[in-house]
Amino acid sequence: MSQKAEYHNLDKPDDGLLRELAPGLTTRIFAGEHAMLSVVTIAPNAEGVMHSHPEEQWGVLLEGSAIRFQGGEEIAVKKGDFWRTPGNVPHTMRAGAEGCRVLDIFSPPRAEYKKAGSGFGAS
Amino acid sequence: MSQKAEYHNLDKPDDGLLRELAPGLTTRIFAGEHAMLSVVTIAPNAEGVMHSHPEEQWGVLLEGSAIRFQGGEEIAVKKGDFWRTPGNVPHTMRAGAEGCRVLDIFSPPRAEYKKAGSGFGAS
Numbered sequence: 715m716s717q718k719a720e721y722h723n724l725d726k727p728d729d730g731l732l733r734e735l736a737p738g739l740t741t742r743i744f745a746g747e748h749a750m751l752s753v754v755t756i757a758p759n760a761e762g763v764m765h766s767h768p769e770e771q772w773g774v775l776l777e778g779s780a781i782r783f784q785g786g787e788e789i790a791v792k793k794g795d796f797w798r799t800p801g802n803v804p805h806t807m808r809a810g811a812e813g814c815r816v817l818d819i820f821s822p823p824r825a826e827y828k829k830a831g832s833g834f835g836a837s
Numbered sequence: 838m839s840q841k842a843e844y845h846n847l848d849k850p851d852d853g854l855l856r857e858l859a860p861g862l863t864t865r866i867f868a869g870e871h872a873m874l875s876v877v878t879i880a881p882n883a884e885g886v887m888h889s890h891p892e893e894q895w896g897v898l899l900e901g902s903a904i905r906f907q908g909g910e911e912i913a914v915k916k917g918d919f920w921r922t923p924g925n926v927p928h929t930m931r932a933g934a935e936g937c938r939v940l941d942i943f944s945p946p947r948a949e950y951k952k953a954g955s956g957f958g959a960s
Contacts, residue, residue: 717908717910720923722919724917725917746921749871749944772872772874774847774940789841789844798867819874821871
């Protein structure tokens with residue numbers, strides 16, 4: 715079977731399953747068997763909603779800067795920083811003045827993100 | 838427990854478990870519970886060894902360009918491209934003239950990459 719369908723691009727706006735996470739936070743989701751990628755764009759100064767889920771998460775700051783809120787701590791992150799968020803640890807982000815882009819990785823894939831919808835789909 | 842140990846940076850040379858995959862291919866490995874990240878640097882025109890493993894893999898081309906060999910196909914990839922490699926699909930890469938950097942994601946984590954060593958650790 716051809717592998718061509720397995721290739722994507724971070725900047726292709728119609729690639730992936732689009733989801734609005736919160737006002738100013740949109741993402742494109744790519745589900746695999748064991749891992750799921752989510753290419754998130756956060757508008758300048760926009761902020762998500764504190765939430766948690768049992769799935770492990772990793773984030774990579776692709777562009778811009780942000781404050782990462784995780785496990786009761788606030789950590790300033792800039793392009794090139796990445797982090798792990800263990801399952802069930804509450805987390806969210808607030809973009810800096812120029813906005814940011816984040817590659818989120820979930821393992822296992824988050825069931826709520828396999829279908830169309832909006833929001834963080836978690837407590 | 839503080840979350841500070843969960844934060845890393847793509848450009849920090851002593852962060853992660855260093856591994857030489859092949860001549861001209863080095864990586865820094867970060868193991869989680871369900872996913873493992875590997876920040877690979879490939880020297881100009883260097884090429885890995887065709888191999889496969891049961892773990893699912895994703896790759897993100899962070900910098901440069903390369904040819905991706907996967908499942909009997911050759912696909913040119915450039916910065917911003919990313920791809921999924923299903924388990925047991927043979928794959929390797931050859932960097933372009935300027936070299937490249939790749940973020941590889943394994944799920945589940947590859948047991949061979951949790952300890953010091955060299956090579957791709959797979960068939």
